[in-house]
Amino acid sequence: MSRLLIAVAAALVLATSAVAAGPPVQADLEAEIVCPTCKTTLDQSNAPIAVRMKAYIRARIVAGDSAAEIKSQLVDQFGSGVLAEPPKRGFDLLAWLLPLGAVVVGAVVVGALAVTWSKRRNSTADGSGDDLDPGLEQRLDEELDRFEA
Amino acid sequence: MTGRAKTVGQVIAVAAVVGLLVLLGWKLAFGNGGGASAELAGGGNPVAPDFTLPRIDAEGGDLTFASLKGKAVVVNFWASWCIPCKDEAPELQATYEKYRDQGLVVLGVDAKDFKQDGKRFIKRFGLTYPNVNDGKGSTLGKWGVRGFPETFFVDRDGRIVGEVIEGGIDLERNRERYAEGIRIALGDAK
Numbered sequence: 001m002s003r004l005l006i007a008v009a010a011a012l013v014l015a016t017s018a019v020a021a022g023p024p025v026q027a028d029l030e031a032e033i034v035c036p037t038c039k040t041t042l043d044q045s046n047a048p049i050a051v052r053m054k055a056y057i058r059a060r061i062v063a064g065d066s067a068a069e070i071k072s073q074l075v076d077q078f079g080s081g082v083l084a085e086p087p088k089r090g091f092d093l094l095a096w097l098l099p100l101g102a103v104v105v106g107a108v109v110v111g112a113l114a115v116t117w118s119k120r121r122n123s124t125a126d127g128s129g130d131d132l133d134p135g136l137e138q139r140l141d142e143e144l145d146r147f148e149a
Numbered sequence: 150m151t152g153r154a155k156t157v158g159q160v161i162a163v164a165a166v167v168g169l170l171v172l173l174g175w176k177l178a179f180g181n182g183g184g185a186s187a188e189l190a191g192g193g194n195p196v197a198p199d200f201t202l203p204r205i206d207a208e209g210g211d212l213t214f215a216s217l218k219g220k221a222v223v224v225n226f227w228a229s230w231c232i233p234c235k236d237e238a239p240e241l242q243a244t245y246e247k248y249r250d251q252g253l254v255v256l257g258v259d260a261k262d263f264k265q266d267g268k269r270f271i272k273r274f275g276l277t278y279p280n281v282n283d284g285k286g287s288t289l290g291k292w293g294v295r296g297f298p299e300t301f302f303v304d305r306d307g308r309i310v311g312e313v314i315e316g317g318i319d320l321e322r323n324r325e326r327y328a329e330g331i332r333i334a335l336g337d338a339k
Contacts (some may be wrong), residue, residue: 035259048230077263079285116154
């Protein structure tokens, strides 16, 4: 039984690897590469250089290059600006970290505000907060006495 | 909101504003703001921005623009996928052949283009003047290039002179300005 399970697991791993190592899909690459003159992804552009780059990608897929190899060739030729997603290293890493940082800072600020508001509400409810000004309290007492009289 | 939370919020807001002001200052101080062509249009005589790029002509190796100092240079920005660039290529070759003995060099900068496409272009049009490839377009901002083709004139002191020619030099509207640019670059202006 255990042998059967191991065989099934191995087959699954092999199948997954085969899918992952399959030929790159033209449409996927066109959505991940930016036209260097019009700054939109290739699938959104019909600029002459975009048309030429699509043809290049098609030819490299036929030649058996992987998606990573094709992207690397295009970066060598046109610079990292052709990648729709900036690389996750060096200075470009900031493009990934800054939005995450903003989300974390936002969460901390919202959390701090929530705690503050919650404390204020509790202190109001148990009567420990919002003490009246002594002058105002005296005036209120006088008014109540006059009302009750 | 407590005083402390308010202070933290204010500090974050001020930090964001200061950050944006620093970015603006950096852009004003170090951004090219239209490059050399804008400076030229404003009445200046900017020094031609230097660069070192791989040659895609028969010579091979790298070419440093500063090495051309002492010569008049017609700098032509082009790409193999640009149709007007094809139309003007024979005229650039003719200019090179006509003025080479007077110390004028035509230099082609093939930008935002595949190297191999640029090489095929050079072969197809029989260009013998130096040509370099700038696939990443790193020179375009510094020179202030806004499209292809675009042609600049640099005098023997390395300063950009005349007018920048936008569009093909073979176009009727550009012919006189092209001839004038060559005259000024060579130091023959009247």
